[in-house]
Amino acid sequence: MRILYIGDGNPFSTSFHRLSALRRLGYTVDVRNPYEAFKTSLEHFIFGKIHYRTGFRFLQNKVNSWLSEILAGGENFDIIWVDSGELFGKKCLQNLKTVGIPVILYNVDDPTGKRDGNRFKSLLEALPLYDLVVVVRQESERECIKLGAARVLWVYRSYDEEAHRPYRNVEEIPAQFRSDVAFIGTWIRYEKRDEFLLKLIELGVPVSIWGTRWQNSPNWHKLKPHHRGDGLGGRDYVAAIQGAKVCIGMLSKGNRDLHTQRSLEVPFAGGLFCAERTSEHEEMYREGVEAVFWSDAVECARVCKELLANDSLRENIRLAGMERVRSLKVGNEDACRTILETVFQTT
Template identity: 75%
Template sequence: MRILYIGDSNPFSTSAHRISALKRLGYTVSVQNPHEACKKQLEDFVWGKVHYRTGYFLLQKTIENWLSTLLEREAAFDLVWVDSGELMGKRCLQKLKTLGVPVILYNVDDPTGKRDGGRFKSLLKALPLYDLVVVVRPETEKECRELGANKVLLVYRSYDEEAHKPYADLRDIPDQFRSEVAFIGTWMRHEKRDEFLLRLIEQGVPVSIWGGRWQKSPNWNKLKPYVRGGGLGGREYVAAIQGTKICIGMLSKGNRDLHTQRSLEVPYAGGLFCAERTSEHRQLYQEGVEAVFWSDAVECARICKELLANDTLRETIRIAGMKRVRALGVGNENTCQTILETVFQTT
């Protein structure tokens, strides 16, 4: 099968991991990044914000022309996989539909939610034209159906079987990625991640932070001594997960998250997952057995201290979490195969 994959090809992106998984499954994948067609406009400080807030409406003609050129040059595909889809409006989808093959949308954001304002306006108008829309939260599934999507598939987010594979020998993990308690993630406005981590630090939890934009936090001066580095990718990301005793997971409340990529990646990569107690986290893991959960910083600090003082319990939970996430079958290869089987069952 030959797949036209329209999405981000950054080697450390989740999109790139899905591309790799499709190739490992034996599919021929032609990757085309629509952002390259309007890179200058998107990277402009002012116009980039304008396009984001208007749902990329003003860029639709540019994307349509890009698609026309692409399809004239290379049109023999069995399936089109659109990742994210924020740049692809209704006329773009009509153009793709002329190929006469199934067109899938895979979106792990919250396109029907309120956090990102008008970012997904063009995408939402195109929803009815997709043969299958794949989403990661029940609210999005329901709202996509209400907006006219013909077939919607709800899946968990995924780890990648190769990119997140743990080190076979723990001695190979570089010392700079070893820690007691780690948070690997970006500072986000309004999410109060900085305040949460600061409370842990104030209660004596030895926190290490990796990620971008932390200097924008109002608490930067207090957090700065605990920031070990910027955003991580590839084997460094796995090293920081596997090299810590406890790995903190946080949600994006603006995105209505009840689980995130970290929810699957951390246990798969060999980390002990310590995250907010939600219905989906409790569906994924048995609390206190395969992962640990908290409701606030006070409870999180108490759990971290107890686990740091009990090597046997900590290791038991970590290993159980690794076994559980593999049993769930939520790797990229499993998920991609499920998506493809679903779309061909319905077209």
């Protein structure tokens, strides 16, 4: 099978992991990256913001012409896989549908939510034209159906079987990625992640932070001594997870998260997952056995201290979490198989 994959080809992006999984499964994947093709417009100081806030409305003619050039190339594909889809409105999908093969949308954001304003306006207008829409939130599933999507599949987010594989020998993990309690993630305005981590620090939890934009936090002067570096990718990301005794996972409330990418990646990569208590986290893992949960910073601090003081308990939970996440079959290869099987059952 030959797949036309339209999405971000950045080696550190989650979409890159998905297309890599498709190739590992034996499919021929041709990648076309719209974010590279329209990089000048999308990253322009003024026009980039305008495009984002108008749902990329003023890019539609150019994007549609770009798609026409791809389709006119004379190459034969069996399926079109659109990752994110924010740049493609109704006319773009009508164009893609002229080829007469299934078109999939895979979106890990919250396209039907309110956090990002009109960012997904063009995508939402195009929803009814996709043969299958894949989302990672149950709310998104229901809302996409109401907006006219022909078929919607809800899936958990995924770890990647290759990119996130743990080190066989923990002694191989570089010293700079070892820590007691780690948080790997970006500072996000209004999410109060900085306040949460500062509270842990004030309660005596030895927190290490990796990620970008933390300098924008009003609490940066207090968090700076705990900041170990910017965003991590590749084996460094795995090393920081596996090299921590406890890994904190935070949700994006603006995105209506009940689980995140970290919810799967941390246990798979050999970390002990410590995250907010949600219905989906409780469906994934047995609390206190395969992962640990909390409702606020005070409870999180107490749980972290208990784990740091008990090596055997910590190791038992970590190993049980690794086993559990593999049993869930939520790797990228698993997800890709399910998606392709589903779309060909419905077309």
